[in-house]
Structure formats: structure tokens, C-alpha cells
Amino acid sequence: MDDINGGLGAGITLLSDGHKGLLQAVKERCPEAEHRQCARHIVPKFNKRGVMEKIKSIDTHAYGYLIDRDPTTWSKAFFQEGRDCDVVENGVSESFNSAIRHARRRPIITMLEETRLFVMERIYTQRVEGIEWDLLICPTIRKRIKDLKVKQRLWGVTPCGYQKYEVRFTDVAYGVDLIAKKCACRIWQLIGIPCLHGVATISYLNHDA
Known part of the structure; x- marks a missing residue:
């Protein structure tokens, strides 16, 4: 710390x-x-x-x-809101440990140098890949939103205030506040990406073009 x-x-x-x-x-x-x-x-x-x-x-x-x-x-x-992360497993660190497993067997100076080179190359590769994206939203998130746009068709949306809506399917309902970017399910607040109910509301307003 x-x-x-x-x-x-x-x-x-x-x-x-x-x-x-x-x-x-x-x-x-x-x-x-x-x-x-x-x-x-x-x-x-x-x-x-x-x-x-x-x-x-x-x-x-x-x-x-x-x-x-x-x-x-x-x-x-x-989990606290506003962290934009709902991860409950440490796969990132385990993947990193797996990537440097051979370097970890080296003497300390060699290990650090090999790890530095790996991280440097990784950052460069990811940056080059990101430059080729045609939109500001990364492919993984775009796919997630696309899947939610299909699932949201079963949900009904009813306005209940300024930029506030109730999203319902059978006897299950959630309140969505578009201004605050919040949903009663808390998923939107936890990960920073619209949840199913948020996507349903956005689609209802035809703001998903």
C-alpha cells in the first residue's frame, strides 16, 4: 500500500x-x-x-x-458499487502467473528481466490490437450488449418518472434510472455496463442505434 x-x-x-x-x-x-x-x-x-x-x-x-x-x-x-468490476475469481493473476511460470524458475535478476520483457510486449500487442477496433467499445463488451439486446425482447418497459422506468417480465420487476445509470438489480452499478434491464430501457427509447 x-x-x-x-x-x-x-x-x-x-x-x-x-x-x-x-x-x-x-x-x-x-x-x-x-x-x-x-x-x-x-x-x-x-x-x-x-x-x-x-x-x-x-x-x-x-x-x-x-x-x-x-x-x-x-x-x-x-460488493461496493462504483468499482466497475464484479469479479469473484482471481483468474487474471493466475493467468499472469502461468505466463511467467518459466521465468519464475530463473535467478531473481533474470526472472525480473524476462517478466519485464513479457509485460512490455503484451502491452504493445494489446495496444496494436486496440487501434484496429472500429469503435470505442471493445469487442467483448459489444458482444455482451448484443446478447442482452436479444434477451431484453421479453421484458416490458413502463415510464414512471423523468428518465426512470420499470422493466418487467411476468411478476419480476426492476427500476431503472438512466440519468444515474442505475438498476435495482445493481449489476449496472457493479460493472459499469448496462444490465439486461438497462439495455431494455435504452432499446425502448430507440437509443441503441
Whole structure:
């Protein structure tokens, strides 16, 4: 934190693999930072409401284990908004470690030099690739939005205020605020990219050309 002038960690999100003692260490050293744990080190994907209660009814020990791991560090329900990142696994760092695995076997100076060259070449390659994009939005995000534009057709949109809308499918509804770029599902706030309901609202207004 001293190296990056991070202070108490305000505005910083840390993602770890849950090493013993790390949760407490981060709380003491960076009390204002958001600390997330890689979900793959804790539990398989949870995608149904009430799953914790179901686990508790089946196995109290499993429930206790998950609670002890501090749900605020691995459940999106507790993630802070405005970070433009909803990542719950540390695949980026693991991919980097895999890329430099041979360099890590070298003496320290050689390892650092090979790592520097790898990063330098990687940055250049990505920059060249980005220059060739025909739009300001990267291909991955464009594909994501394109897929959402197909799925949103099942949702109905009803205006309920200035630039505010209710997006509904059967008995499920979410409020969307286009000015604030917010949705009740919180996905838009977490990742900084319109969610399904946001895309439905934008399409309703024909602003998606």
C-alpha cells in the first residue's frame, strides 16, 4: 500500500485467494479497501436465492464454514458499487502467473528481466490490437450488449418518472434510472455496463442505434 500510495485503501479493491490471516491483515492495514476472496476457493457458483438457508438446512457445518469465510468478501450482494468490476475469481493473476511460470524458475535478476520483457510486449500487442477496433467499445463488451439486446425482447418497459422506468417480465420487476445509470438489480452499478434491464430501457427509447 505504501508503494502505490494507497493510504488506508479508499477506492481500492483487493482480490485474494483467502490465505489464512489475510482477511484480518487487510482489515487492519487497509480498513477502507474492499477485500474480495476468489469464489473458487470458497464455494461453487451460487445462482439461486435462498441457497444459504438451503445449505443450512442440509448441513450446518457447511453453512458455518461459509459464514466464517465472511460473505462480504465473496458475495456480490455485499460488493461496493462504483468499482466497475464484479469479479469473484482471481483468474487474471493466475493467468499472469502461468505466463511467467518459466521465468519464475530463473535467478531473481533474470526472472525480473524476462517478466519485464513479457509485460512490455503484451502491452504493445494489446495496444496494436486496440487501434484496429472500429469503435470505442471493445469487442467483448459489444458482444455482451448484443446478447442482452436479444434477451431484453421479453421484458416490458413502463415510464414512471423523468428518465426512470420499470422493466418487467411476468411478476419480476426492476427500476431503472438512466440519468444515474442505475438498476435495482445493481449489476449496472457493479460493472459499469448496462444490465439486461438497462439495455431494455435504452432499446425502448430507440437509443441503441
